Amino acid sequence: MNIDPSKLAELARYLYPELADQNPAAAVCEAATLIAEATNLLSPGKPARFPATYKDNGGTHAAVAEPLPGGGVMLTVEKKSSPEGLLKRLQDYKRKSGLSTTKMADRIGVHHASLSTWLKGKYLPSNKYLPKLEKFLSEQT
16 A cells, blocks of 8 residues: 555644644654554555655655554655755855865865856756765765
């Protein structure tokens, strides 16, 4: 059994309105977990996955709740940063670190001209660069 991710997000807003306002990610995770637990109780042994996506300032995230054999639920949340979100974080990091564009590009592993156009907002990084940029920024915190 699968549930449409948008329906799960809608259910999360219904079940946990205050939490959904403050932290949509947590509300979606709670709703997915609740449904997976109920499915596990009502139909033990039947595979079920409950995917959901939600957006916040950090990008797009995916959550999947799966009932575990014997009870319980495994909840997996994966962060998928948007190019816009990464760009803002790169700009903030460059400003705070004082690194030159060339040094920063060398540390990230991209060409300095590409980084320069991203930082100036002329272009967004393409999807192939997002993992490198995410890795670099996660190592800086």
